[in-house]
Amino acid sequence: MTTTDTQTQKQTAAPTQWVYFFGDGKADGTGRMRDILGGKGAGIAEMTNAGIPVPPGYTITTGACRQFFEAGGRLLDSIVEEEERALQRLERFLGRRLGDPENPLLVSVRSGSPVSMPGMMDTVLNLGLNDQTVDGLARKSKNPRFAYDSYRRFIQMFSDVVLGVPRSIFEHELTLAKKRARSKDDTGLEAEQLKDLVERFKRIVRREIGADFPQDPREQLARSRDAVFRSWNGERAMHYRRLNGIPETLGTAVTVQAMVFGNLGPNSATGVGFTRDPATGEPRFYGEYLLNAQGEDVVAGIRTPLSIERMELELPEAYAQLREITSRLERHYRDVQDFEFTVEEGRLFMLQTRRGERTGQAALRIAVDMVEEGLLTKREAIERVEPDHLDQVLHPVLDPVERRKHEILAKGLPASPGAASGVIVFTSEEAVRRGHKERVILVRAETSPDDIAGMNSARGILTATGGMTSHAAVVARGMGKCCIVGCTALSIDERARVLKVGGRALKEGSFLSLDGSTGEVLLGDAPTSDSEVVRVLTGKLKPERAPLYQRFELLMKWCDEVRRLRVRANADVPSDARTARYLGAEGIGLCRTEHMFFAEDRIPHVVTMILNAQEARQAKLLIERIKGDLAEAARSEKPRLRKELAAAQGKGGEPIRAFETALKKLLPLQRSDFRGLFLAMEGCPVTIRTLDPPLHEFLPKREQIQRELAALRGARTNDARKKRLLATLTRVEELHEFNPMLGFRGCRLGILHPEITRMQARAIFEAAASVIRSGKRVMPEIMIPLVGDPKELALQRAEVEAVATEVMGRLKVEFPYTIGTMIEVPRAAILAGEIAEHADFFSFGTNDLTQLTFGYSRDDSGRFLPEYVRTGILPQDPFVSIDVKGVGTLVRSATLEGRRKKPGLKVGVCGEHGGDAASIALFEDAGLDYVSCSPFRVPLARLAAARSALKRT
Ligand code: PEP
Numbered sequence: 039m040t041t042t043d044t045q046t047q048k049q050t051a052a053p054t055q056w057v058y059f060f061g062d063g064k065a066d067g068t069g070r071m072r073d074i075l076g077g078k079g080a081g082i083a084e085m086t087n088a089g090i091p092v093p094p095g096y097t098i099t100t101g102a103c104r105q106f107f108e109a110g111g112r113l114l115d116s117i118v119e120e121e122e123r124a125l126q127r128l129e130r131f132l133g134r135r136l137g138d139p140e141n142p143l144l145v146s147v148r149s150g151s152p153v154s155m156p157g158m159m160d161t162v163l164n165l166g167l168n169d170q171t172v173d174g175l176a177r178k179s180k181n182p183r184f185a186y187d188s189y190r191r192f193i194q195m196f197s198d199v200v201l202g203v204p205r206s207i208f209e210h211e212l213t214l215a216k217k218r219a220r221s222k223d224d225t226g227l228e229a230e231q232l233k234d235l236v237e238r239f240k241r242i243v244r245r246e247i248g249a250d251f252p253q254d255p256r257e258q259l260a261r262s263r264d265a266v267f268r269s270w271n272g273e274r275a276m277h278y279r280r281l282n283g284i285p286e287t288l289g290t291a292v293t294v295q296a297m298v299f300g301n302l303g304p305n306s307a308t309g310v311g312f313t314r315d316p317a318t319g320e321p322r323f324y325g326e327y328l329l330n331a332q333g334e335d336v337v338a339g340i341r342t343p344l345s346i347e348r349m350e351l352e353l354p355e356a357y358a359q360l361r362e363i364t365s366r367l368e369r370h371y372r373d374v375q376d377f378e379f380t381v382e383e384g385r386l387f388m389l390q391t392r393r394g395e396r397t398g399q400a401a402l403r404i405a406v407d408m409v410e411e412g413l414l415t416k417r418e419a420i421e422r423v424e425p426d427h428l429d430q431v432l433h434p435v436l437d438p439v440e441r442r443k444h445e446i447l448a449k450g451l452p453a454s455p456g457a458a459s460g461v462i463v464f465t466s467e468e469a470v471r472r473g474h475k476e477r478v479i480l481v482r483a484e485t486s487p488d489d490i491a492g493m494n495s496a497r498g499i500l501t502a503t504g505g506m507t508s509h510a511a512v513v514a515r516g517m518g519k520c521c522i523v524g525c526t527a528l529s530i531d532e533r534a535r536v537l538k539v540g541g542r543a544l545k546e547g548s549f550l551s552l553d554g555s556t557g558e559v560l561l562g563d564a565p566t567s568d569s570e571v572v573r574v575l576t577g578k579l580k581p582e583r584a585p586l587y588q589r590f591e592l593l594m595k596w597c598d599e600v601r602r603l604r605v606r607a608n609a610d611v612p613s614d615a616r617t618a619r620y621l622g623a624e625g626i627g628l629c630r631t632e633h634m635f636f637a638e639d640r641i642p643h644v645v646t647m648i649l650n651a652q653e654a655r656q657a658k659l660l661i662e663r664i665k666g667d668l669a670e671a672a673r674s675e676k677p678r679l680r681k682e683l684a685a686a687q688g689k690g691g692e693p694i695r696a697f698e699t700a701l702k703k704l705l706p707l708q709r710s711d712f713r714g715l716f717l718a719m720e721g722c723p724v725t726i727r728t729l730d731p732p733l734h735e736f737l738p739k740r741e742q743i744q745r746e747l748a749a750l751r752g753a754r755t756n757d758a759r760k761k762r763l764l765a766t767l768t769r770v771e772e773l774h775e776f777n778p779m780l781g782f783r784g785c786r787l788g789i790l791h792p793e794i795t796r797m798q799a800r801a802i803f804e805a806a807a808s809v810i811r812s813g814k815r816v817m818p819e820i821m822i823p824l825v826g827d828p829k830e831l832a833l834q835r836a837e838v839e840a841v842a843t844e845v846m847g848r849l850k851v852e853f854p855y856t857i858g859t860m861i862e863v864p865r866a867a868i869l870a871g872e873i874a875e876h877a878d879f880f881s882f883g884t885n886d887l888t889q890l891t892f893g894y895s896r897d898d899s900g901r902f903l904p905e906y907v908r909t910g911i912l913p914q915d916p917f918v919s920i921d922v923k924g925v926g927t928l929v930r931s932a933t934l935e936g937r938r939k940k941p942g943l944k945v946g947v948c949g950e951h952g953g954d955a956a957s958i959a960l961f962e963d964a965g966l967d968y969v970s971c972s973p974f975r976v977p978l979a980r981l982a983a984a985r986s987a988l989k990r991t
């Protein structure tokens with residue numbers, strides 16, 4: 039026993055079971071053991087226990103995988119021994135032995151992690167074949183062609199996965215063999231030709247690795263098993279895990295299973311399928327198969343398979359049994375199943391079943407249909423739809439009118455809906471390179487899991503071969519990316535970077551548009567338009583003509599029945615507010631007023647306001663001080679002070695006038711902004727934040743002024759303009775901040791220039807008064823940003839309250855309002871109790887709170903954060919999903935402390951995290967009252983809030 043082994047034994051009371059057998063209607067494991075047996079192993083155990091025909095075998099656990107890596111890439115002796123016992127049991131059970139030349143046992147070695155990672159790890163099939171057993175197999179099957187075909191496949195796969203000899207070398211040799219045999223297909227190769235091919239393959243191996251292809255089946259098995267474990271840390275798998283947030287620590291199980299053959303002749307087949315359509319959710323049996331083929335042919339997308347309905351004609355009995363078993367599996371799991379099967383000489387075997395990946399559209403339909411069919415409760419339906427699915431159904435589609443102007447070049451299989459248009463690229467690397475700045479469509483001959491990075495960068499994916507269940511199509515669907523596969527009209531020359539289709543030759547960089555719902559490929563850059571759901575919500579389509587919308591509405595209704603968190607939207611203009619209302623927002627959680635200042639008709643006034651703010655402030659302070667001195671001065675002093683006062687008023691008059699005039703100009707504009715928002719929100723609460731960003735953001739760029747000045751240099755005329763530009767340049771330079779996200783922002787502005795806060799408060803309250811006068815309801819909430827000390831809030835609150843009293847008195851209208859603060863500075867979170875004394879509500883600005891808690895600038899953290907995530911320093915980008923340990927703790931403690939001082943304090947969040955499902959779970963747990971997010975994320979937030987509420991009950 040090794041040392042590590044002894045340690046393991048000491049730590050665990052009962053000896054750990056590393057290997058789980060299945061066969062003969064019984065399995066050691068169960069369907070609930072995903073974490074230990076992986077999805078595949080657990081599915082097989084469950085099927086076996088349910089009496090479904092599954093080839094027997096055993097699963098080595100994910101724990102063994104972790105041990106494997108801990109021991110530096112070696113399986114512990116005790117696990118190897120346990121495996122040997124399982125293998126012998128399998129041999130006894132089947133009456134066949136691994137390596138027996140007369141009656142050889144052949145096995146497959148497959149990966150299977152607890153979370154589905156389609157095609158990201160390795161598999162070896164037909165293991166156990168060597169120069170002797172191949173003849174035994176030929177005799178037993180009475181089919182030498184099949185035996186040699188299986189052997190050449192095994193050499194190819196084993197060499198690729200275990201020995202590291204590239205698959206393409208063998209593919210090339212296979213192509214040459216087909217040429218020699220004048221055959222287009224592998225099936226055209228005779229036994230003798232395949233036998234010759236095997237010899238050639240073995241020579242390739244000798245040449246490439248300097249050793250013979252291993253003939254000992256037990257060695258083949260041990261090396262394949264280890265290679266499959268190792269593929270957990272392969273580049274593809276790691277990339278996929280990063281993209282999908284799958285923990286590195288899970289590990290993969292390895293399932294060793296007796297081979298059954300779909301390539302034994304015309305009565306054999308292999309296929310994959312779904313119990314419902316994974317793209318649309320339509321309740322129809324859906325799948326693909328190939329006669330006389332092995333599973334890898336279907337999933338690798340090398341041959342375009344046939345639709346499963348044809349199987350009813352070709353293999354009627356196996357088809358009927360497949361329908362019966364898969365329906366049973368769907369009812370058993372109460373979810374859509376994605377299954378793999380093989381028919382060996384008319385006899386059906388199920389190889390795998392798992393939860394079917396689906397598009398957003400399909401997820402909605404399946405969830406709603408299954409409730410209607412009595413398979414699911416509403417609660418379960420909510421749990422079955424992922425927040426990202428909702429995002430997908432709000433995705434744009436090709437504009438129905440504009441698309442008619444674009445020639446349809448070809449039609450493929452609609453693997454994943456949505457629309458995409460962009461320039462075509464032919465390699466994953468190119469997609470990654472160009473995808474940063476352009477919309478790209480990745481065009482590939484075959485779908486392959488190696489394309490994962492490129493697929494991630496592309497807007498859409500288009501392939502020539504491969505079916506709806508090819509791995510890359512499944513991945514695209516999982517990513518919610520528009521994807522068309524099996525578009526056989528494409529002829530791709532990757533080397534010349536040219537795509538020939540519909541009589542045209544398109545070079546890399548040409549525009550194509552994809553309709554992922556119909557499979558149509560259009561020439562040119564077709565514009566996209568709103569999805570069906572959005573069209574109904576905006577009144578452009580009647581709900582009764584929109585089945586997708588109807589399901590969306592129903593699911594949203596179910597969510598609203600169970601969620602506790604309210605959902606608001608971040609919106610600054612009435613049109614966004616209206617969209618937010620359509621999508622179910624119950625108020626505005628953040629109106630960033632600075633966005634209003636950027637409008638063309640305001641920016642000159644904003645610039646004047648900023649350029650004069652400082653001088654006006656100093657002049658006012660000086661005037662106040664002299665006036666104070668004057669009031670208390672001895673008579674002899676007064677003439678001098680009066681002179682000083684006149685001088686100060688003369689000098690300061692201009693900036694004060696300019697500053698105040700600018701504010702006066704802005705007041706009515708802001709008033710109408712706020713009135714528009716109040717009306718759009720029809721009496722729901724509207725949180726308006728006083729001005730926040732650093733002032734220089736509104737000013738012309740330094741370089742631009744310098745360029746203009748350079749152009750004027752030497753010109754006699756335009757002296758006045760030059761002077762003005764110079765003054766502006768000086769001010770711009772004074773205001774310039776190296777790190778704008780930490781500068782003269784938020785309430786700091788309002789403290790130094792209370793006139794700005796007062797102007798905004800006046801505009802808000804006058805708008806509220808006017809809305810009330812017109813007989814409508816209004817609920818303004820004034821929010822003070824970037825507060826770090828209770829005194830800041832107290833001062834700003836006093837300003838706002840004074841304006842409210844003044845406006846009510848002057849206009850003789852009473853209106854409700856509250857004043858609260860953002861909590862976005864860690865000090866504010868720490869002093870939450872004291873701050874709550876001056877606040878009617880808190881709203882966590884988790885963007886700034888994250889920035890300031892970590893000390894990462896929002897502006898440049900993109901330079902290092904991806905590496906932090908990649909290397910596991912951080913579990914994810916904390917600006918996307920809340921940092922549970924740090925920022926999350928501040929949110930919890932500030933909420934508790936705030937409410938301790940002020941019971942019933944309303945608390946929400948309006949940072950980007952308000953639209954992130956994982957963060958919403960934390961906000962639910964922390965007892966927040968609402969989340970606020972961008973309008974299009976509102977449905978997602980409603981669903982995430984409902985799912986979090988359900989988790990707590
Ligand atoms: C925040 O900081 O979370 C926030 C909502 O404010 P902004 O993004 O405007 O700084």
Ligand code: MG
Pocket residue numbers: 862883885886
């Ligand atoms: Mg902020």
